[in-house]
Amino acid sequence: MKDRVSITMLDDGIADVRFIRTDKMNALDPAMFDGINEAIAQLKETKGLRVVVVSGEGRAFCAGLDLSSLGSDSGSDKSKSVTGSKASTLAERTHGIANRAQHVAWGWREIPAPVIAAAHGVAFGGGFQILSGADIRFVHPDTRCAIMELKWGLVPDMAGFPLWRGNVRDDVLRELTYTNRIFNGAEAKHMGFATHVSDTPLEDAMALATQIANKNPDAIQASKRIFNMMQDATDAELLQAESDEQDKIIRTPNQMEAVFAEMQKRKPSFAD
Template identity: 70%
Template sequence: MNDRVTITHLEDGIADVRMVRTDKMNALDPAQFQALADTIEELHGTKGLRCVVLSGEGRAFCAGLDLSSMSGNSSGDGEKKKGGATGDLATRAFGDANLAQYVAWGWRKLEVPVIAAAHGVAFGGGFQILSGADIRFIHPDTRCAIMEMKWGLVPDMAGFPLWRGNARDDVIRELTYTNREFNGREAHAMGFATHVSDTPHEDALALAKVIANKHPAAMRGAKTLCNAMADLSDADLLMLESTEQLKVIRTPNQMEAVMAEMQKRKPVFAE
């Protein structure tokens, strides 16, 4: 896409998305925020997309906010300074989210599953971007932190609505209040990561291939249901199950999924 984020379209509808600001460990400055948002918007309109793998090139997944990008702002509190890198924090420029939130929350709002592969460092905003993925592979030695309190800020890149489904309330509070660093193994034990892997990007691509060969409409419906679990009442979630099932059951693609499974072959779905 540009010098900050690249998209490589692989077979079976897999998009390999990489942050490529390697000289800054993929740290977030205004251009990086905008590139990530533009990437999500482009993926929304990509025909035939079935799965996304998100990673960082170089030594890190993402080192969080590039503090040098705040240095040119006028004096004021830290949140105003951060606004210089992310735009007006009060403006909901992307549905329910502002720009800073969208670069993490936007992955959850994509219709298809997003798999993140983290290594090196996932600090602050980088950790929140990682948290936006549906499934997260992490190298055991990855350095992680909810870093914002170190700079007198609060986490404000959609971390809280993402973390509440991952880790215990008291764990989130402690890590937020102290900005304590933890590694990939600890992230997995606490619920922030799905898998610990010595080869996270390779394993993420392997899983993406499995997901990409499932019924696309059923996969979109399953993600809709997963996203709704935390917000809907039992009755509404039961109804949503039925609504999503009625969209796919007995369709040609659903029957193709059945036949491919019975015949032990790769399915061929109509887009």
């Protein structure tokens, strides 16, 4: 992981996660897939984690698949593809409901804390799907984005479809997929792929992370669990989830600390 992804824990329990394969615009080779999945696994187990901020160093967020790695692998099994999975075993679920390649995008949804992405430069193909896995997305207006897979005769298969569902109109998504048209960050915001357009996406993402980190973490994590249900749950199931999560939180020390800190106009101090 260390030569592909870095994790720095900042104040207030904020994890600063960066893609650091700068010589290749953070393109996805087998080691990059491994590094991102290892980072996600580490973050899932990090005590005191409040918010994750994901960004790319260098000229890009992530340029998508490293095509020079197609048909090769960093391990001993040379029959593996760039995703690290044999072509005949993509249907195998290796990471919960996802495979290894899908998990680099879907896995951010499984981290208990909110994940904020900050993108600049390029977010193509798999990189765009990783960006889509974040809870909240800041994008520079000049960021070049694309659902790129059809350019290479492939289907978007890194969790894009379930992540994009509900974010963008169906006909718009179909056109972008069929044509692999490049669009900028401002268009991404207009279409629903991005939350905010910013000239300083990383700085703004960090500011929002600080704000969220000072909220009751129990309530934040419970809200994320409910959000993760919204696409598939019935109204009755969502109503029940609201009540169940609230019963676990109300009158707990962290909930009471949120009330007292607000009334006393001071920074809260929450316990894990």
